[in-house]
Amino acid sequence: MEGGEAASLLGERSLGRVAEFKTYRRRWFLLAAVCLLNCSNAMLWLTFAPVADKTAAYFHISLETVNWLSIVYLLISIPFGLVATWVLDSVGLRCAVILSAWLNMMGSITRMFSVLKFLSLGSRSYWYLFIGQCLCALAQPLIIFSPTKLAALWFPDHQRATANMIASMANPLGILIANLLSPALVPEGKHIPLMLGVYAVPAVTACALATLGIHEKVPPTPPSASATNSNSQPFFTGLKMLLRNKPYIILAVCFGGGIGMFTCFSALLEQILCEKGYSNASRFRHQAILLAITSSLFGFFGFAIYPIAMELAVECSYPVGEGTSTGLIFVASQVEGVILMILLQALTVRVSEDPFSTCALDQDGALDWTTPVLVLAGLCSAMACCYVIFFHTDYKRLHAETIGDDLVKAEDTATADVPES
Numbered sequence: 001m002e003g004g005e006a007a008s009l010l011g012e013r014s015l016g017r018v019a020e021f022k023t024y025r026r027r028w029f030l031l032a033a034v035c036l037l038n039c040s041n042a043m044l045w046l047t048f049a050p051v052a053d054k055t056a057a058y059f060h061i062s063l064e065t066v067n068w069l070s071i072v073y074l075l076i077s078i079p080f081g082l083v084a085t086w087v088l089d090s091v092g093l094r095c096a097v098i099l100s101a102w103l104n105m106m107g108s109i110t111r112m113f114s115v116l117k118f119l120s121l122g123s124r125s126y127w128y129l130f131i132g133q134c135l136c137a138l139a140q141p142l143i144i145f146s147p148t149k150l151a152a153l154w155f156p157d158h159q160r161a162t163a164n165m166i167a168s169m170a171n172p173l174g175i176l177i178a179n180l181l182s183p184a185l186v187p188e189g190k191h192i193p194l195m196l197g198v199y200a201v202p203a204v205t206a207c208a209l210a211t212l213g214i215h216e217k218v219p220p221t222p223p224s225a226s227a228t229n230s231n232s233q234p235f236f237t238g239l240k241m242l243l244r245n246k247p248y249i250i251l252a253v254c255f256g257g258g259i260g261m262f263t264c265f266s267a268l269l270e271q272i273l274c275e276k277g278y279s280n281a282s283r284f285r286h287q288a289i290l291l292a293i294t295s296s297l298f299g300f301f302g303f304a305i306y307p308i309a310m311e312l313a314v315e316c317s318y319p320v321g322e323g324t325s326t327g328l329i330f331v332a333s334q335v336e337g338v339i340l341m342i343l344l345q346a347l348t349v350r351v352s353e354d355p356f357s358t359c360a361l362d363q364d365g366a367l368d369w370t371t372p373v374l375v376l377a378g379l380c381s382a383m384a385c386c387y388v389i390f391f392h393t394d395y396k397r398l399h400a401e402t403i404g405d406d407l408v409k410a411e412d413t414a415t416a417d418v419p420e421s
Contacts (some may be wrong), residue, residue, distance in 0.1 A: 042174025086325025107135030
């Protein structure tokens with residue numbers, strides 16, 4: 001082969017390598033759909049927690065029964081989380097997002113049956129709520145696991161963390177909206193039907209966007225080298241690799257515990273505060289500034305690490321699929337969340353009378369949450385120390401991409417050194 005022909009052939013190969021990675025503007029539409037879906041599902045999860053006392057009075061049920069509307073999310077997502085990881089890594093992102101959107105919408109609509117008089121007879125009204133929450137809970141793992149998969153498949157390496165952050169932060173945004181909107185919509189129990197209708201609107205909108213707007217399983221051309229290996233390991237092989245990965249196990253326990261604590265705190269916050277005389281419209285008595293600051297800091301630092309931890313999970317477990325690596329951490333967080341909710345409620349002490357209590361259902365005496373809150377604070381400190389001391393890992397995905405870039409540069413240099421004929 002002549003020198004000029006060799007240079008031409010190597011040059012074409014180099015151009016081919018450069019052209020094989022491409023981004024598409026519709027990735028932003030996919031990101032918007034996943035964000036709305038994530039936000040809606042979080043809103044549906046914590047619909048009743050900020051107004052637990054009024055919900056209990058309206059449906060003639062106990063506070064413990066109301067808590068099950070939140071706990072069911074955790075219980076269902078533990079077994080279904082493994083199914084969701086398989087769906088994402090084996091069937092694909094499109095199927096996962098559309099399936100979760102329909103489950104989310106059907107759950108929000110089913111909940112509305114509980115306030116229709118010709119359908120809600122006696123105790124059956126609560127079961128419409130419960131079934132609706134179960135449907136939404138089935139959607140949650142598919143939604144929660146989607147951001148890292150979406151970022152890996154559709155976004156280039158310099159936009160992955162940003163895309164994952166935007167999609168992941170839609171979940172705590174939904175939690176914030178639920179904590180503000182539910183008390184505003186339900187000053188009295190009779191307004192609960194209005195609340196259920198309002199919460200169904202974003203779920204229906206997200207389902208329409210996902211069903212009509214997402215047409216492809218993967219982009220026609222991958223945006224990065226790692227995107228071509230997104231499903232490089234079979235599902236069960238990936239699970240075995242994760243269970244043998246020490247940094248990943250430490251991350252799953254510590255970060256999963258953090259998410260479990262955040263979940264537990266969000267679900268029980270109204271019941272903790274009302275015993276101390278704080279109402280659902282956030283009227284803080286005597287410690288307004290301190291309580292607002294500490295709650296804000298808990299949310300800011302507690303959930304802001306979520307997208308970072310998801311990216312770390314992918315980096316330390318590469319080439320395991322993104323759905324599997326992030327899914328196992330989420331399942332761990334839900335297990336820890338269930339344990340915490342049961343433990344903290346068991347540690348409460350019932351007091352005979354509390355003149356400051358604003359809880360709607362305290363006829364049997366208010367609950368003292370001092371010990372559970374102290375236990376929660378201690379666990380937060382222990383998990384943080386464990387993570388800082390023991391978690392160390394290499395960025396395997398970035399390392400693999402760096403090697404790929406170095407090979408391209410090396411071949412480009414060789415091409416430039418080929419003498420002309």
